[in-house]
Amino acid sequence: RHRHKEKWATTAPRIPSTRLALHHFDTSYGLALGALWPSVRAALLCEQKYGALLNNFAAADHVPQELELLNATDFISEAPQKARLWQQGMMTQAEMSPPLCTSISSKIKCYTFPRGDITRFRPARPDALGLLDYYLMDAASLLPVLALNVQPDDFVLDLCAAPGGKTLALLQTGFCGHLAANDVSVSRTKRLYQILHSYVPREVRDTVSVTSYDGRDWDQVEGGTFHKVLVDVPCTTDRHSAMEEDNNIFHRRRTKERQMLPMLQLQLLMAGILAAKPGGDVVYSTCSLSPLQNECVVERALDIAQTQFNISIHVEDLSHFRTLFQDTFSFFLDCRLGELVLPHLTANFGPMYFCKLRRM
Numbered sequence: 001r002h003r004h005k006e007k008w009a010t011t012a013p014r015i016p017s018t019r020l021a022l023h024h025f026d027t028s029y030g031l032a033l034g035a036l037w038p039s040v041r042a043a044l045l046c047e048q049k050y051g052a053l054l055n056n057f058a059a060a061d062h063v064p065q066e067l068e069l070l071n072a073t074d075f076i077s078e079a080p081q082k083a084r085l086w087q088q089g090m091m092t093q094a095e096m097s098p099p100l101c102t103s104i105s106s107k108i109k110c111y112t113f114p115r116g117d118i119t120r121f122r123p124a125r126p127d128a129l130g131l132l133d134y135y136l137m138d139a140a141s142l143l144p145v146l147a148l149n150v151q152p153d154d155f156v157l158d159l160c161a162a163p164g165g166k167t168l169a170l171l172q173t174g175f176c177g178h179l180a181a182n183d184v185s186v187s188r189t190k191r192l193y194q195i196l197h198s199y200v201p202r203e204v205r206d207t208v209s210v211t212s213y214d215g216r217d218w219d220q221v222e223g224g225t226f227h228k229v230l231v232d233v234p235c236t237t238d239r240h241s242a243m244e245e246d247n248n249i250f251h252r253r254r255t256k257e258r259q260m261l262p263m264l265q266l267q268l269l270m271a272g273i274l275a276a277k278p279g280g281d282v283v284y285s286t287c288s289l290s291p292l293q294n295e296c297v298v299e300r301a302l303d304i305a306q307t308q309f310n311i312s313i314h315v316e317d318l319s320h321f322r323t324l325f326q327d328t329f330s331f332f333l334d335c336r337l338g339e340l341v342l343p344h345l346t347a348n349f350g351p352m353y354f355c356k357l358r359r360m
Contacts, residue, residue, distance in 0.1 A: 017248035021241035043343035051139025054109040060133035072111040079324040116346040137165040140341040140352035144285035145169040153177035154227040162188030164195035216267040219274035231272035233265040235286040285354040294353040316356040
């Protein structure tokens, strides 16, 4: 009598997208992460931790002091000092590897609370000219930008730029000769414009061109012209998928779109590689734990670049990021290529995968 009768029910019982996502993660990440997965899963389902990216364009000299009084620290500037101490403990001065801080932009400042401290930052406030003093974001999202290592007067492409946190971080380096910020979604580029208006003075905004091309076709627009390219692709946004019903890629109607993600990611990464000058750098990033969206996409791109375009790519070693930022983030130690930040209850940032490629 209590069985579900098709003809009585107008629709089959709807399973929440978040539950579908978790079921999928349990199956695939249980395999990929093994014994680490239960702890990562618990962190994904808890409140995310944020960092406060200081806005160098705002008149907000009082903000660092205010944040330090709350026991927050700039995780980027303190990393090299900690790493040096760590290295000295590990090896003699003669064996010391080259200074770790060489590849880190000191201009980007991001304050985080210590491990285990879940204090929330106050909302950002405007300065006298109306520019907001900081931008709250997942601090792990800065790692791809730091890996890109923008140098003075570089031409930079942010291929999938919206909603704009990484674009803003790229501008904070003060080094972009020109920044092309592109996103296929017009509604999401509106959000990007809002961020630029809230944080960036007009004379700097004028060095940014915002476009809404399909990133896969970028090489047809401007191929081989950029010193640095960031390819922060659409992905299964694991944290969002596990927590929010709204706009969830695991919704039954979006199954095909989800299954096509690795293909889209590969096409975007290829477009990014083709947009870079010979000798230029490309950083590929996702906010997913999935090897199919991370290392596998990079491996396919290396293969296609070589076989179809005769472009050889060098995968840069970013393992020094693990040393530099081990106090702030929890890293996965078994990535075949690139680096992966795992959510952890005491350091609930990420997931964030990033891999740096040099077009030879």
